[in-house]
Amino acid sequence: QKEVEQNSGPLSVPEGAIASLNCTYSDRGSQSFFWYRQYSGKSPELIMSIYSNGDKEDGRFTAQLNKASQYVSLLIRDSQPSDSATYLCAVALTGGGNKLTFGTGTQLKVEL
Amino acid sequence: DAGVTQSPTHLIKTRGQQVTLRCSPISGHKSVSWYQQVLGQGPQFIFQYYEKEERGRGNFPDRFSARQFPNYSSELNVNALLLGDSALYLCASSLSTGAQYEQYFGPGTRLTVT
Secondary structure, three states: OOOOOOOOEEEHHHEEEEEEEEEEEOOOEEEEEEEEEEEOOOEEEEEEEEOOOOEEEEOOOOEEOOOOOOEEEEEEEOOOOHHHHEEEEEEEEEEOOOEEOOOOOOEEEEEO | OOOOOOOEEEEEOOOOOOOOEEEEOOOOEEEEEEEEEOOOOEEEEEEEEEOOOEEEEEOOOEEOOOOOOOOEEEEEEEEEHHHHOOEEEEEEEEOOOOOOOOOOEOOOEEEEOO
């Protein structure tokens, strides 16, 4: 079992729709959860961090965490073509410094 | 404020050679981590340094080494390059070490080994 799992996609959504990206993790010692956006040929860019169960909203982005189900998700409202990228889920363990373990990423395509 | 900077941007090396990659963290950040990202995969953790001390090492061979300087900049060295070392090498900086600290990535160094 992979430590952090994501559906590789591509996930295609029409412009203006809600994109839902999902991530599961295997280690119950995971403490911190991050979503990065990576455009083709570029480096990852941090867009959301979440540490406790529930929802965290930042503009068009909402991160959701459910530690009991070992599940974290990212919702993107009013999706724009500029949101087309690969979204990486990353997890940091308690006591693990801030070493990040990444999933393989989900490719999102927002279609006009 | 300037973000994380890395040099060089691109590098082409031959098998068996050695390479040194450089990273300067965000001003005020004391922790630097290195990651390797191969095409189609998420970044893989190589090293973390904090206050010039190694705080974590990933599952990479001893050909990989790193260090952090008093100004918190860092170098990653890879000896005896293999074709499989071709990847995007990412440096990330954070205020400190600890799972709650966010990490910010530099633009990366793309290494091609021929």
